[in-house]
Amino acid sequence: MKNPYNPIGAKIVKIEKISSINKLFTIKIKDEKTRNAFKFRHGQFFILSVPGFGEAPFGFCSSPAIKETFQVSVDKRGSLTSKLFELKVGTDVGIRGPYGNGFNRKKIKSRDLVLVAGGCGLSPLRTIIQDANLNPKNFQNIQVFYGCRNSKLLAFKSDYKKWSKNIEMNLTVDTPDKAWKNSVGVVTNLLTSETIKSDSVAILVGPPVMYKFVIQKLVELGLSNEDIYISLERRMHCGIGVCQHCALVGGKYICTDGPLFSYAEIKDTPEGI
Amino acid sequence: MTDKQLQDLVSYLIKNKYRVHSHKEIDGEILIDEIYEGKNFELCPQRPLYSFKKFLLPPCQTMMKFKNNKTIGVKNPDTKTILLGIHFYDLKALTLLSQVFEKDPYFQKKLRNMMLIGQSPIPAKDEDYQKFEEDILEHLKFDIFLETKSNNNQKSFRIFTGSEDGQRLLDNFGYKDYEHIEYAGPVPEEGLNITQKSLIEKIFKSKGSKIWKELNKKCIDCGKCSIVCPTCFCFKISDEIKKDKIVRKREWDSCFYEEFSEVSGEHKFLDSTEDRIYNWYDHKFVRIPKEYSMPGCVNCGRCTEVCPAGIDIRKNIKRIIEEN
Ligand SMILES: Cc1cc2nc3c(=O)[nH]c(=O)nc-3n(C[C@H](O)[C@H](O)[C@H](O)COP(=O)(O)OP(=O)(O)OC[C@H]3O[C@@H](n4cnc5c(N)ncnc54)[C@H](O)[C@@H]3O)c2cc1C
Ligand code: SF4
Ligand code: SF4
Ligand code: FES
Numbered sequence: 187m188k189n190p191y192n193p194i195g196a197k198i199v200k201i202e203k204i205s206s207i208n209k210l211f212t213i214k215i216k217d218e219k220t221r222n223a224f225k226f227r228h229g230q231f232f233i234l235s236v237p238g239f240g241e242a243p244f245g246f247c248s249s250p251a252i253k254e255t256f257q258v259s260v261d262k263r264g265s266l267t268s269k270l271f272e273l274k275v276g277t278d279v280g281i282r283g284p285y286g287n288g289f290n291r292k293k294i295k296s297r298d299l300v301l302v303a304g305g306c307g308l309s310p311l312r313t314i315i316q317d318a319n320l321n322p323k324n325f326q327n328i329q330v331f332y333g334c335r336n337s338k339l340l341a342f343k344s345d346y347k348k349w350s351k352n353i354e355m356n357l358t359v360d361t362p363d364k365a366w367k368n369s370v371g372v373v374t375n376l377l378t379s380e381t382i383k384s385d386s387v388a389i390l391v392g393p394p395v396m397y398k399f400v401i402q403k404l405v406e407l408g409l410s411n412e413d414i415y416i417s418l419e420r421r422m423h424c425g426i427g428v429c430q431h432c433a434l435v436g437g438k439y440i441c442t443d444g445p446l447f448s449y450a451e452i453k454d455t456p457e458g459i
Numbered sequence: 460m461t462d463k464q465l466q467d468l469v470s471y472l473i474k475n476k477y478r479v480h481s482h483k484e485i486d487g488e489i490l491i492d493e494i495y496e497g498k499n500f501e502l503c504p505q506r507p508l509y510s511f512k513k514f515l516l517p518p519c520q521t522m523m524k525f526k527n528n529k530t531i532g533v534k535n536p537d538t539k540t541i542l543l544g545i546h547f548y549d550l551k552a553l554t555l556l557s558q559v560f561e562k563d564p565y566f567q568k569k570l571r572n573m574m575l576i577g578q579s580p581i582p583a584k585d586e587d588y589q590k591f592e593e594d595i596l597e598h599l600k601f602d603i604f605l606e607t608k609s610n611n612n613q614k615s616f617r618i619f620t621g622s623e624d625g626q627r628l629l630d631n632f633g634y635k636d637y638e639h640i641e642y643a644g645p646v647p648e649e650g651l652n653i654t655q656k657s658l659i660e661k662i663f664k665s666k667g668s669k670i671w672k673e674l675n676k677k678c679i680d681c682g683k684c685s686i687v688c689p690t691c692f693c694f695k696i697s698d699e700i701k702k703d704k705i706v707r708k709r710e711w712d713s714c715f716y717e718e719f720s721e722v723s724g725e726h727k728f729l730d731s732t733e734d735r736i737y738n739w740y741d742h743k744f745v746r747i748p749k750e751y752s753m754p755g756c757v758n759c760g761r762c763t764e765v766c767p768a769g770i771d772i773r774k775n776i777k778r779i780i781e782e783n
Contacts, residue, residue: 429712431695433738
């Protein structure tokens with residue numbers, strides 16, 4: 187019987203320091219056959235293992251079209267992530283996955299997308315953004331609305347110029363510095379009937395406080411509950427729908443049914459959002 | 460099978476290198492213990508306070524070991540174990556667990572090396588008994604089942620087998636007077652019964668109602684109920700650094716503990732007692748029935764027995780059914 191908890195051997199092949207609390211890791215699965223068989227979809231995640239420091243779930247943040255390696259953007263938070271920050275290029279880590287119910291493929295390619303991100307929420311959306319840059323023909327119109335507390339915290343800054351060729355980038359910060367030329371204030375302010383088409387599909391990734399206001403706004407702007415997607419975060423241990431840590435009352439698991447849910451799916455789940 | 464024959468069977472099992480576990484009264488409590496001789500063995504009709512789940516899902520279990528960042532094998536010795544005298548509702552619980560852990564190599568390996576011998580402690584009336592045999596036994600995972608019969612104060616057992624292993628064991632022991640029951644899978648054809656189905660809706664409807672506010676005040680989040688419950692299986696995985704190696708282990712967890720839903724930054728998604736106890740009932744009466752078409756509570760009464768706050772699950776369920 188296959189052991190679903192056995193990590194696959196992988197190696198850190200590149201580390202980029204993005205900010206004092208965020209690093210971008212490029213990871214390569216060691217065994218060629220396993221590497222070729224490892225395929226993930228937009229919206230999925232994996233569990234990273236560092237022996238001695240445990241395991242934790244992370245979203246993929248590079249395009250699934252890039253086959254040799256994948257990337258993960260990590261915020262330094264607790265014991266495992268702090269250990270990750272000490273690791274050097276070449277270190278072995280373990281991964282298991284991909285997990286989660288990826289984003290509806292047809293929808294993502296056939297509809298205009300509104301990607302709303304707050305704080306570190308941009309990283310899982312980067313799979314779509316990168317993909318759209320590599321294969322613009324596969325996608326319709328994509329708009330990104332990204333808000334942070336200040337400009338120092340913006341993720342993937344050096345990519346924006348490249349992305350802007352195919353994607354509409356809208357940035358906002360709460361507290362601007364002198365050089366800031368974009369919007370100021372919460373991300374909700376950028377969502378108006380002039381900017382958003384009501385038949386778009388929206389994907390929201392960010393802190394839970396952001397969701398309530400953004401969902402309300404998008405519903406006002408005429409998006410249907412089925413077309414508003416929210417990424418939920420919960421503590422996870424197994425990743426395969428058994429341990430109950432990520433359960434939503436009523437019967438959904440973030441690890442197997444999520445982490446992306448349409449607003450229609452979880453609207454009536456108490457404490458869902 | 461007579462009492463004496465059962466004792467001989469136990470002796471036979473021990474002689475054949477099985478480790479036999481059954482329950483008996485120890486210092487006023489009914490507890491499971493290893494049996495080392497068949498001579499004076501008597502099947503205890505009461506249920507043990509702690510269920511048999513720990514034999515398949517140990518409170519703490521090594522999943523893998525690492526040395527110098529390499530995985531090293533874990534040796535789990537194959538001990539042939541007999542769990543003797545499992546009540547039918549505990550068999551129900553084990554049947555549920557074997558579904559939940561269907562793809563879990565740790566659980567399944569233990570199950571493969573284990574013989575489950577069930578018992579019906581109460582002598583059944585004939586009509587009850589018919590129902591029992593047809594409706595219950597065929598959906599339970601067991602190897603041998605002892606149906607207690609009482610004739611003129613003379614206790615004896617009617618014997619059923621539920622697996623080929625069970626048949627083989629009795630054949631080898633030299634006992635032929637058994638009936639075989641073909642395992643028809645864990646779920647009866649009709650699935651959940653009406654009460655179980657309506658409970659799914661009623662629990663959901665009751666969210667936020669008075670009963671949960673009352674339980675919020677009463678329950679002290681001690682988690683005792685989840686430890687004794689034969690169907691509770693939540694776990695956590697963590698690493699332990701030992702002298703020369705690292706051990707990744709799986710341990711029982713309880714959704715009554717605050718850390719259960721905590722993510723870094725100290726945010727807890729189940730952040731009140733009300734949320735936590737509702738989540739517990741939701742798991743038993745909503746999530747498990749939805750996922751496995753089986754009830755998540757086998758009505759053993761253990762949680763009520765151990766609860767220091769006097770919370771009675773049967774009363775609460777009755778109330779939820781009446782009030783919603
Ligand atoms: C689907 C999903 C995708 C994620 N993607 C990313 C990502 O792309 N980048 C990123 O930086 N972070 C991501 N996170 C959050 C990340 O998992 C936590 O930051 C990480 O678990 C913290 O671990 P730690 O040991 O450093 O923290 P500690 O606080 O020391 O963690 C202690 C324990 O809590 C668990 N835990 C703590 N926080 C979380 C959490 N938020 N989610 C799940 N388990 C948690 C850990 O696994 C560990 O068992 C994601 C979480 C989920 C659920
Ligand atoms: S009665 Fe209590 S302890 Fe027994 S199965 Fe139901 S919830 Fe678990
Ligand atoms: S045993 Fe009683 S008090 Fe303790 S967690 Fe369970 S319901 Fe609450
Ligand atoms: S992480 Fe274990 S059930 Fe989702």
